[in-house]
Amino acid sequence: MKKKVILAYSGGAASSAAIPWLREHHNAEVVAVIVDLGQREPLDSVRQRAIASGAARAHVLDWRETYVRNFVLPVVQSGAVTPEQSDLPESLGRPLEAKALVEIAAIEGANAVAHAARTKTDGARIASAVTALNPDLEVIATAQEWDLKPSDLTDFAKSRGIPEVSGGLPSASRSAGPPAPAYVALDFRAGVPVRVNGVEMDLVELATSLDTICDPHGVAGTVALGMAHDALQQEVLPADLASVMPEMRRKYAGLIRSGKWFSASREAIDAMMAKLQANVNGSARVKIQDGVCEVVSRVN
Known part of the structure; x- marks a missing residue:
């Protein structure tokens, strides 16, 4: 019997490849969750990409207000965002993604959730937040399971007919900003x-x-x-x-x-x-x- 897995889906290369990976290696029906935190890409196209990659369904949650009011604002008021902690906002979306995974797992009757975070540290943030909300859920870290090089990940995606996507790998450099402040x-x-x-x-x-x-x-x-x-x-x-x-x-x-x-x-x-x-x-x-x-x- 197939198990149902709720996947945190961003539309990038890693989370797209995670869908056939979970289907093949966990005999899973994959349900994608896309959380709108204010991304600029139209999320309907992200949803379509999840379906094209093999997801059975894709939930799109508009949590922009929740994110800014209940997550960003408390961090700002705490005084934690300083020049020394300028990268802190990058970690802030993870607990909200975890909350979405737990809530959709309850709706879908799933016993497992998954993510495609590339680093163990980032994956641990998601797993810790999921466990705090529901310790009974299994958390699958696909990127840690497959241990694929970028070229291998591209080959895997192509062999499964996944639509080509960008944004799955970190950029090597940042272009210079405007000359005037x-x-x-x-x-x-x-x-x-x-x-x-x-x-x-x-x-x-x-x-x-x-x-x-x-x-x-x-x-x-x-x-x-x-x-x-x-x-x-x-x-x-x-x-x-x-x-x-x-x-x-x-x-x-x-x-x-x-x-x-x-x-x-x-x-x-x-x-x-x-x-x-x-x-x-x-x-x-x-x-x-x-x-x-x-x-x-x-x-x-």
Whole structure:
């Protein structure tokens, strides 16, 4: 009897190859889950690619609001997004993907979930989050099972008739950004960003606009948001709390990197930081250029 496996599907080469791999090596019916966190590729085409690669079904979840409000915003308010932790946003989507896997597994009546994360560290983040939500689910790491070189993965995909895709492998370099820096003014009300360069937006629109401005300069929008918020928050932190903030930031970042988003420790830090947000009001202006973001002015 075939087992049903819920696969976190991105549309890239590795997750596309994971579908026939699971069918062949686990005798599985594969159901793909595509989580919309604000990707720019039309997700209907990603869904079609999953079906063409052999998935029985593909669920597309529009979780942009959930991602920005319940994941990005708490991280920004925690102060964990610093120049030293500028790559932290890259890990932030994993707990939400894990949540999607667990929820769709319950809907589909599946006992196993899978992902195609290329590194053991990234895969461990997903597995840890899945286990925190449902310890009874089996977690299959296809990229760790097959141990294929990029050329072998391409050959495997071609031999199974998988549509050619891009984005499955990391790029070797990044092209140079615009010669002139970008300046962005971010306004906050009770710790929540409300305006970009004077234009009021809801959270999803704001995050999308910020990424559009920051991406060409090699900076994640979440980093710009975090640094602007921190510049204002530092002005209103009680002195006794300010002294322990550096350690708390490191702890919070460590929880995210180790896949412990769904933990009492993370929730406790969020609860404490939420108490401070009423006083985080004002505007901070950041300069973004060549992968560097710095605060150049602030008005509380």
